[in-house]
Amino acid sequence: MLLRPLFGLGLLATTAIVNPAFAVDARTLQIVVSTNRQSLAVYDGGEVVATSNVSTGKRGHSTPLGIFSILEKQRYHASNLYSDASMPFMQRLTWSGIALHESASVPSHPASHGCVRLPKAFARMLYRMTERGVHVIISGEPLVPQPMESALLFQPASPPVTAPLFSDLLLRPTTSIVAISNRPVEVAANDLTALPPPPAVLPVTAHAQPPLRILITRRDLRANVRDLQGLLNELGFAAGEPDGLLGPGTTEAIAAFGKAHDMPQTGRMVSPALMEAVYAAAGKGTPPNAEIMVRQDFAPLFEAPAIIAQPEEALGTHFFSAHAVDHVSGRAEWYGVTLENDLSTPAKKRLGIKSEAQSQSYDAADRALARITIPDDARQRIEGILDTGSSLIISDTGIGAETGNGTDFITIIRRAAGGG
CATH class of the missing domain: 2.40.440 (L,D-transpeptidase catalytic domain-like)
Structure with a gap:
């Protein structure tokens, strides 16, 4: 599946373009900022919801590239880094000072101290559309979400069956007439009076x-050390509390294991060879x-x-x-x-x-x-x-x-x- 930047989008207008049918569920929105194009596009899946021009960080204050989400929203905010500069309709991306916000100056080139400046009307509209947790992707070239299918991508589990199985029902004796002998015979039948009342509705709700x-x-390294400590303790080499820290007790346990298994210390203390040997000794398979x-x-x-x-x-x-x-x-x-x-x-x-x-x-x-x-x-x-x-x-x-x-x-x- 091609997920590379697509350039012929025709989305980079200098004023905001809004799809009047944009989604009401903010959870499905992604905001994509392009620092090379000085543009922003809001997507709901693969559909464009809105676009705008922006102004990102100038030389020496470049806007970080990566994957973020909206952590905080404030209608009125003043910068604690730059002389209480006004940042209305602020949507915070990092606690270290990067945000989307309204600005009176949104030129068609990088001009901010790292934030993403938005035109006044668009900043207010975007603020109404989003909620905390909406993802913001900042890249060099524009990116367009593409439909994906893969065995690794998770699919929701079906809800459990709530009705009782036949094997779970109580049985009571009853009388039936057998056609061959025309004699009454006692047989077992499901006691429907023992059934629990059916649920009023299935417990499936939006926003569950x-x-x-x-x-x-x-x-x-810390995750590997934490696992090593637990396994070495199981094997009788006292590595201390599995905290992921290479303290004296852990290093002594690693050395003792190496000596017991004829593994001379070479290079890194926590090497792939050590991990494989400890996992094998503990019967845990591949690390x-x-x-x-x-x-x-x-x-x-x-x-x-x-x-x-x-x-x-x-x-x-x-x-x-x-x-x-x-x-x-x-x-x-x-x-x-x-x-x-x-x-x-x-x-x-x-x-x-x-x-x-x-x-x-x-x-x-x-x-x-x-x-x-x-x-x-x-x-x-x-x-x-x-x-x-x-x-x-x-x-x-x-x-x-x-x-x-x-x-x-x-x-x-x-x-x-x-x-x-």
Whole structure:
């Protein structure tokens, strides 16, 4: 599936264009900002809802590129970084100072201190359309969400059967006439008086769950150390509390395991060879090299291990959103975009990435989805509470500093120098 930028859109008007039939459900909206075109487009799935010109960060204060969501909304806001500058109809994207907001100065070139400036009328209209949690994607070139299908993309679980099974019904004796002998015979029949009253309605409601925020990324050192500590403790090597920190007790346990299994220390202390040996000794199979993290309502919900095939290949950065989630039919519609990846040489070395060929291909999103395996129990948990507006991010780089308390997952692919 081609998720690369599409250029012949004809959307980049200098005044806002609004589709009068725009969706009333803000959960399905995505806002896409292009710093190269100085444009903004609001999408509901693959449909354009509204567009506008914008002004992003000037040189030295460039607007960060990546995947954000609206964290806070204020009709009247003053910058705490730039002399209490007025920022009406502010919609915050990071706690460090990046936001969408109204401005009296929206030239056709970058001019802000990092924020995305909006024309007055459009800023007010957009403020009315959105709610906290609406995703904002900032990229160089414009991006257009495309319909996606993949076995990895979650589908809602059907609701459980509420009527009792025949095997659960009470049996009572009754009398029947057998035609052959014309004699009464006692047989067992379902006692319908024992049935519970039928439910008034099926418990299926819109907005049953806040949308999920799902991130799949490569495992970091702390997650590996946490698992090692737990497994080493199980194997009798006292590694201390599984906190993910390489303290003295953990390093001693790793050294003791290496000595017991004739593994001389070479290179990194927590190496792939050590992980494989400890997992094998504990009978746990292949060690995970990825993590799936789930948030809901701006708070962590749960984490689970995952596997990335061909880990030496970059995954890229991809964003997917779920629409029309229907737990009765067990179907959801997914739309996705692929952002330009910007991995530095040190980052690639740290992550063990040797090639970016797949992440730069025309079908990069499909390739990334096909390489990821997650546990069945994690999938079942997600699909049981999946709702319209849920999202999935796939990224090589993990959780950045902007992701924290009171945020969704924030994925930065290029940083800004400041905000305002």
